[in-house]
Amino acid sequence: MISLLYGFVYDGQIKEHELFGDIMAEDTANSFLNDFAQTKQGNDTIFSCWARYQEAIAQGHDAVNGTIGALLENDGSLAINQTVDKFVRNSPPIEIAAYAPLKGLPDFLDLAVTLALGDAREELENIGVHHTATASPGGSGALFLAAANYADRGSKVLLRDRHWGPYDGFLAGCGLEIATYPLLGASSGLDLPALEAGLGNLAQSQSKVMSWLNDPAHNPTGLSLTSEERMSVLRAFSNAAMEHEDVGFTLLIDAAYHVYAREPHGWAETLTDALHDGMEWPANLLLTFAISLSKSHTVYGLRGGALVSIHPDNSVVERITTVMGVTGRQTWSASSRLAQYSIAKIHSDSESGAAWSDEKVRMTEILKQRRDLFIATCQKLKVPINPTHDGFFAWLEHEDPNGIVDSCALEQVYLVPLNGGVRIGLCAIPTDKIERVAVSLSNALKE
Ligand SMILES: Cc1ncc(COP(=O)(O)O)c(C=O)c1O
Structure with missing residues (x-):
């Protein structure tokens, strides 16, 4: 019996009713479930792909795991930042047992701002x-805090067409719909005209326009915008805000993987440059960062994170402080004190901060080796993967992702079919199996 992430327990058998749901039971259950609840389908694609990989291992195959979104060492074990582990274990009992303040521990909140803005702070x-x-x-x-507060129910949130699947659920749960623009433009970078058009269109009919951007190190592609592209995005938002003075614009940067990117704090740096260059910050533009400790500090299960919002008017951020605190209180009460305490403690001391960073650099190097090798082999085999720069994933755009994934599975390479392509979890694939993944994609494409 193997238990890994999210307490998903796999006992070696995939039961039909677990994957497809028992239709009869569903009918009865629907008499209790509201309309929105009835739209919720189990069988998370990523976890069912991971179960398929586990099944192959159980059957004795030499299978490759490119399914999950956690960094694994080359021996397949979960990569754990040892400094974090030490600080979590040595936390005093009171920091484990007590509630955190509703808005968070002050030292952690201060750290969250630094995690968002880096040296540009x-x-x-x-x-x-x-x-x-x-x-x-x-x-x-x-992300939930932003969805619950920065957009009007019934309105649309602007995303790139390739995005982390759970966004759809967070937004739907808050009564929000989605508008998308393409991940890549004609020159394989940002599709600026589509972004500008998306902002303009939504601003015609909505009094609040929010857009989520998972950058740098995008899930599911590993794409990171360049500094020029970041500047173009900021200008697009500030221009839209100036053109539509009655509309509130929010740009959310989902920084789930940023510490593993070459420019972890590129957004704050680009913003600083833009302001020095004379860009005006319109009062109706808000920037906000969704910070996650899951990957940066390898504490996936401790559930640590923060929403950091920045604006030139102090009264705006003060009001947001209240609103977000009340939302947390009404949703999950307080967040994990242990995560906040232990991570803040690490970064309060330069020696332990440096020890955390050394481990993070080691992990970044593992990801880089895998990515460089994957890109090189795909180039050699003419596998047309998407541009991929940082973080945990790479991506093959394809109209039949299920066909590609099934074909790779025949060669015991397990990947994830998502809307519009195949996600390759470089984070999980041992470096010496990377070439095999590229070969199996190449074979699948020939079929
Ligand atoms: C793009 C993206 N955003 C946010 C998250 C949030 O992660 P968590 O809630 O575990 O901190 C994840 C996790 O996989 C992610 O991939």
């Missing part, structure tokens, strides 16, 4: 940018 503060942070259960909690 001081300069942004100097030029009058104010910030607020609210602790949340993971990055998911931070």
Whole structure:
């Protein structure tokens, strides 16, 4: 019996009713479930692919796991930042047992701002940018806080067409719909015209326009925008805000993987540059960061994160502090004190902060080796993968992702079919199996 992430327990057998649901039981259950609840389908694609991989291992196959979204060492064990593990284990009993303050522990909230803004924080503060942070259960909690408060129910949130699947559920749960623009434009980078058009269109009919951008190190592609592209995005938002003065615009940067990227704090740096270059920050534009400790500190199960919002007007961030605190209170009460305490403690001391960073650099290097090898082999075999730069994943755009994934599975390579393509979990694949994954994709494409 193997238990890994999310307490998903696999006993070696995939039972039909677990994957497809028992239709009869569903009819009865629907008499209790409201309309929205009835739209919720189990069988998370990623976890069922992972179960398929486990089944292959149980049958004795030399299978490759490219399914899950957690960093695994080359021996297949979960990569754990040892400094974090030590600090969590050595936390005093009171920090484990007690509630955290509803909005979060002050030292952690301060750290969350630094995790969002990096070294640019001081300069942004100097030029009058104010910030607020609210602790949340993971990055998911931070996304929920934004969904619950920064858009009107019934309105649309602007996403790129390739995005992390759970976004759809967080937004739907808050009564929100989705509008999308393409992940890539003609020159294989940001599709700026589509972003501008998307913002303009929504602003015609909505009084609030929010857009979520998972950058750098996008899930599911590993794409990171360049500094020029970040600048174009910021200008697109500030132009849209100036053109539509009665509309509130929120740009949310989902920073779930940012510490593993080459420019972890690129957004804060680009913002600083833009403000120095004379970009005006319209009062109706808000920037917000969804911070997750899950990957950055390898504490997936401790559920640590924060929503950090920044704006030039202090009264705006003060009001947001109240609203987010009340939302947390009414949803999950307080967030995990242990996660907040232990991670803040690590970064309060330069020695332990450096030890955390050394481990993080080691993990980033593992990801880089796998990605470089994957890109090189795909180039050699002419596998047309998407641009991929940082973080946990790579992506093959394809109109029949299920066909590709099934074909790879015949060669004992397990990947994830998602809307519009195949996600390759470089984070989970041992470096010496990377070439095999590229070969199996190449074979699948020939069929
Ligand atoms: C794109 C993205 N955003 C946010 C999260 C949130 O992670 P968590 O809630 O575990 O912190 C994840 C986790 O997989 C993710 O992939």
